[in-house]
Amino acid sequence: MPPSLAARDPGLVEWMDREDCDPDRLRNTYRQFPRINRWVARWPALYRRRIRPVLRSIAGNERGLEGCERGQAIRLLDVGSGGGDLARALQRWGRRDGFRLEVTGIDPDPRALAYARSGIDAEPGPVVDFRQAWASDLVAAGERFHVVVSNHVLHHLPPADLRAFLADVEALATHRIVMSDIERSAVGYALFSGFASLPFFRNSYIRADGLLSIRRSFTRTELAAALPPGWQVERSFPFRLVAIRAPGP
Ligand SMILES: C[S@@+](CC[C@H](N)C(=O)[O-])C[C@H]1O[C@@H](n2cnc3c(N)ncnc32)[C@H](O)[C@@H]1O
Numbered sequence: 001m002p003p004s005l006a007a008r009d010p011g012l013v014e015w016m017d018r019e020d021c022d023p024d025r026l027r028n029t030y031r032q033f034p035r036i037n038r039w040v041a042r043w044p045a046l047y048r049r050r051i052r053p054v055l056r057s058i059a060g061n062e063r064g065l066e067g068c069e070r071g072q073a074i075r076l077l078d079v080g081s082g083g084g085d086l087a088r089a090l091q092r093w094g095r096r097d098g099f100r101l102e103v104t105g106i107d108p109d110p111r112a113l114a115y116a117r118s119g120i121d122a123e124p125g126p127v128v129d130f131r132q133a134w135a136s137d138l139v140a141a142g143e144r145f146h147v148v149v150s151n152h153v154l155h156h157l158p159p160a161d162l163r164a165f166l167a168d169v170e171a172l173a174t175h176r177i178v179m180s181d182i183e184r185s186a187v188g189y190a191l192f193s194g195f196a197s198l199p200f201f202r203n204s205y206i207r208a209d210g211l212l213s214i215r216r217s218f219t220r221t222e223l224a225a226a227l228p229p230g231w232q233v234e235r236s237f238p239f240r241l242v243a244i245r246a247p248g249p
Contacts, residue, residue, distance in 0.1 A: 014212050015205040017109070017156070028204035030083030030115040035200060036210070040238060041151055041180055043086060047093050050244060051076075051147055054176045055099045058146055073102040077145040078128075079135050079169060080153035081105030084116030087128045090149070095125065102126070104145070106133040135168035148173040154181045154243065155217040162226060170228075170247065177245040180236075182217040188239035189214045217241075 015021045016029050037043065058074050076094070078087040087105035094101030105128050107113055116130045148169050157165055169177055182188070192214060196207035218226065223241050224233045234242045 012212065012216070014156075014209040016209055021205065023111075025204050026111060027115065028202075029206055029209070030112070032201055032204050032206050033083045034085040036206060037085060037151060041086075041240065042236065043089060043151070043180070044093070045236075046178060046180060046242065047090065050178050050242075051090070051149070051176065052093075052097060054147060054246075055094060055097070055101070058175060059099055073100045074147070075145040076101055076103045076147045076149070077138070077172060078103065078105040079148060079150045079165075080156070081107050081116060081128075081130065082112050082152075084112075084128060084130060086149070086151050087116075087130070091126065091128050102129070104129045104131065106131050106135065106138065108132065108134050135165060135172060139168050139171045143172060144174055145172055146175045148177045150179045152181055152213065154179055154223070155213055159226065163228075166228060166231075170245065173245070173247055175247065177231075177243075177247070179243040181223075181241055181243075182214055183235065183239045183241045184214055184217045184219055184222075185239055191238075 016026055055074055074094070076090055078090065081087045084105055087103050091101060091103040094103070105116060107116070107130075110132055113130055113132045116128075120127050120130070150169075153165075154162065169179075189211065192210055193207070196210050201207055218241060220233055220235055220241055223243060224231075227233065227243055230247070231243055231245045234244065236242055
């Protein structure tokens with residue numbers, strides 16, 4: 001088992017978070033994220049099992065009450081949206097299923113924001129509202145979202161920041177929070193090391209940052225201990241942890 005770096009060495013920073021990283025390699029990293037997310041993070045299954053039922057229930061309640069007349073949209077927030085592929089996919093899946101979904105993606109890194117916004121003007125249909133912000137900025141602005149998600153963000157945060165981050169997302173979400181991340185394991189580390197050596201991931205930070213991310217990520221027991229009451233942690237294949245909270249109705 002690779003030792004956890006999260007608690008012991010919060011100063012160790014991934015390449016893509018460094019101001020001096022190579023801009024071409026960074027752009028390639030954003031470009032290659034969708035492939036990693038598709039192959040390992042498996043959000044289509046999470047959407048079907050953990051998000052769509054909540055959207056159905058909100059839409060059903062709104063039809064039964066005055067919400068239909070008001071024509072309220074369902075709001076979904078992706079925190080730490082990076083290159084923007086998950087936020088865009090959720091927007092697409094939600095619309096395909098007939099929900100009037102408005103997706104916002106926030107990331108504090110201006111380079112991530114620039115990448116996520118590039119090409120947005122040419123996109124058909126409703127576009128994601130990408131903003132440069134921390135979760136705490138949205139809390140301060142009094143924003144609320146029915147569903148809040150994140151992918152590969154929890155392991156970035158040293159313990160004190162993680163507690164503050166979770167308090168912020170709890171304040172922002174009214175119906176469901178779904179946060180997916182890596183489960184640290186020796187087998188996962190060895191497999192990812194081989195997988196990320198494939199030519200698809202050339203000239204990017206996917207391999208270096210991915211291996212560091214695995215070392216910084218949690219075991220199931222560690223993540224369960226780091227979460228406040230009211231959360232649950234699920235394991236999913238391959239080497240994934242999903243932290244879920246269902247506040248509100
Ligand atoms: C590994 S990237 C993942 C990006 C994207 N979610 C994905 O899965 O492709 C982590 C992202 O989290 C962002 N991030 C780091 N700390 C954050 C925080 N406290 N709040 C919001 N985003 C944060 C970083 O700027 C970075 O873009």
